[in-house]
Amino acid sequence: MLYLGSYQLGDRLGLGVQSAVALAPSPPDDAPAATVYNANRQAVASYLIPPADVPAAYFAAAVHLDRRYHVGRYAILVTWVAASVSRSSAAVFDIVPGGDPAGAVIAGYAFHRPHAEYHVLDLDSGELVRGRNPFV
Amino acid sequence: MDFTGYSPLGGQHYDWLLTTDANNVVHTPDELPTYKVYSRDGTELTAAAGTVAAVVDLAGGLFQATVPLLGGSGFDTAERYVLLYAWTESGLPRTKAHVFGVV
Numbered sequence: 394m395l396y397l398g399s400y401q402l403g404d405r406l407g408l409g410v411q412s413a414v415a416l417a418p419s420p421p422d423d424a425p426a427a428t429v430y431n432a433n434r435q436a437v438a439s440y441l442i443p444p445a446d447v448p449a450a451y452f453a454a455a456v457h458l459d460r461r462y463h464v465g466r467y468a469i470l471v472t473w474v475a476a477s478v479s480r481s482s483a484a485v486f487d488i489v490p491g492g493d494p495a496g497a498v499i500a501g502y503a504f505h506r507p508h509a510e511y512h513v514l515d516l517d518s519g520e521l522v523r524g525r526n527p528f529v
Numbered sequence: 530m531d532f533t534g535y536s537p538l539g540g541q542h543y544d545w546l547l548t549t550d551a552n553n554v555v556h557t558p559d560e561l562p563t564y565k566v567y568s569r570d571g572t573e574l575t576a577a578a579g580t581v582a583a584v585v586d587l588a589g590g591l592f593q594a595t596v597p598l599l600g601g602s603g604f605d606t607a608e609r610y611v612l613l614y615a616w617t618e619s620g621l622p623r624t625k626a627h628v629f630g631v632v
Contacts, residue, residue: 394531394547394627415552432543434585434593466534468545472555472589480553481589483545485533 395484397469401492402458403518408469408484409453410442414476418450421480425452425473432466442471450475457518460494495520530611535630538606541595542629546581546614548590555590558623562616564594574603574610581614604631 400406412421424441431437438461445453456469465488472481496517504511514522536542546564548556561584566577577596585591596612598604612627 394533394545396532396534413552428586428589430545430585430591430593432593432595434583466543468585468591468593470547470586470589470591472586479555479588481547481549481555481591482553483547483589483591485545487534 394468397484397486399487399489400458401489402462402464402494403492403496403516404458405455406458406486407453408440408442408456408471409445409451410471410473410482412450412452412473412475412480414478418448419475420447420450421473421475422477423474425471427454427456427469427471429456429462430468430470431463437461437467457496458488458492458494459518462488462494464488464490495522530626530628533612533627533629535632536598538598538600538604538631541597542612542631544594544596544612544627544629545585546592546594546625546627548592548616548618548623548625555588556618556623557587557590558592558616558618559620560616562592562614564596564612564614566596567611567613568603569609572603576602577604598631606631 428439442452442454469484498514499517500515512524563580566574581592581594609630614625
């Protein structure tokens with residue numbers, strides 16, 4: 394049970410798994426499936442993990458911590474079948490306060506007007522957010 | 530022995546147990562696993578022992594334990610503890626240990 398660390402909403406979590414039989418790389422019958430559970434044991438998201446290095450039977454994905462996630466602790470269960478035997482691995486991670494489920498701001502533009510100041514922000518999820526009269 | 534994160538004193542440590550072997554092969558326990566908690570010096574925190582809360586995914590061999598981190602049970606901040614799981618599989622004893630921190 395690997396601890397993957399702490400993340401904020403909008404981050405991308407690196408998830409990797411190697412399929413092995415008797416400690417030697419062995420391709421699974423199908424793509425490994427990952428299911429993320431929250432602390433209440435509810436499944437919040439599921440993914441199929443694509444191959445990253447076929448000879449090494451290594452599969453990897455970047456999991457976007459989007460609006461399905463909230464601050465708290467999660468477990469990821471990865472299951473696959475290799476050599477006709479069911480296998481699994483698991484990891485734990487925390488989501489701490491901060492961040493935005495739509496991702497970080499990668500670009501922005503300000504419109505100065507006499508009555509207000511408008512901002513349009515481009516988030517790395519591709520979502521555009523607009524705001525008025527920002528303050529700190 | 531895997532590290533499974535930090536949890537706050539007075540709160541709960543959510544921990545997950547995977548009943549697999551070194552080849553990631555899933556093994557099904559005969560019953561819900563139990564756990565004991567030990568401090569760094571090997572002292573058992575007897576009031577903290579318990580049984581895993583529930584099966585999360587039986588086919589995947591995933592179980593969850595919820596450990597209340599009460600000061601009266603012997604937990605303290607800035608300390609690490611060992612969570613030792615025990616269960617049987619076809620009558621044979623199995624164990625797995627995790628380490629977690631209290632903040």
